[in-house]
Amino acid sequence: MNARTAFHGIFRLFTQSRLAVAGLGVTQIIGYGTLYYSFSVLAPSMGADYGLASDWVFGAFSASLLVSGLASPWAGRWIDRYGAGAIMAPGSVAAAAALVLCAHSANIPSFFIGLVAIHLASTFVLYNAAFALLVQMDPETARIRITHLTLIAGFASTILWPVTTELHAYLSWREVYDVFAAAHIVVCLPVHSWLAMLSRSQRRLANRTMASTVEPMLSSEHIRAGFILMVCGFAFLGFVNAAILIHMLPILAALGLGGVSVLVGTLFGPAQVASRLISLLSGNKLRPLALALISTGLMSGAVALLLWTGSALTGAVAFAILFGLGSGLSSIAQGTLPLALFGSHGYGERIGKSTAVRLIASSAAPFVFAFILHRAGISLSLTICVGFGIMAAVSFALIARLQRRQDER
Structure with a gap:
């Protein structure tokens, strides 16, 4: 009887974990699509409403990202103290x-306050909280669950860019935001409320059974240097990712591909999903540090290819696919590399600090890129992104060097 009860308990937890990943996938699609990706579609109308040039609209977006970045460590400490599930429902x-x-x-001031509020709320409902929830539920299976989650959430841009464009054809940007707000209440809130209850029960079970933890790969003497290098790598990569994603449609339009920019842009999402699916089907054999290096190479190479091919449609298609592949792997690395290098203890605060620096860098990207794009042209803008990608690759390579030195001892 006890064995049967234990089996049913294990089966129930396994099923609940899979449902948790599926539910988080849906809320991440809605979260990223409405709080982040939709902005590039709606920004021109926002600027027209307030009489602002597009680079100043993106400047407000950048400033709001900066504020959310500064709040990320604080959110991470809350996640560690109260549990990720407990903050995701009120976050919705x-x-x-x-x-x-x-x-x-x-x-304009109230518009800026609204943007700041959007990105502050995002720290409680997007990847940071979702990754931490999976780590807190089961550290040992968190890496595969994070891959599953990013696989589902990779459809965010593919779904929400066309949806936002279609909605905006009939509704003002303000009405589109009202529709998106309803989606958070009707869909995300019930899912996150259920996840909060599930997380509490699994945390209590983990405390009773002395659940295992993931130990750090880096020794104590290398943890500080490794953390700084990791944060720098993700910050450089975050700048490139934010600059390109927020401006992907304007970039393609500037290259003379405005008529097909949405179509080309929608290739980004499937490519993200494809890279995560490949990682999943390979059994996650690639280590998180290798994923970070590969993703950096793909993203930098994609921007360099776009810079080289210019207005050629084939080059733009290849760029969207390669950039999506790299971005997909980068999302996995952002969740799994801190866990692999530094262990599961204090994961929420650590990933919060990492995200803070990445978001501070990312917050500058939309405004800086828009400023350079409109004043110096597309070539210099893309060249800067390639340079930042190379710097990210160097940062991750130095972490690999630290590991080799440690292993040689």
């Missing part, structure tokens, strides 16, 4: 309220 309410606040802003 906060995201909906922030979208409504921004949608009904009467002037």
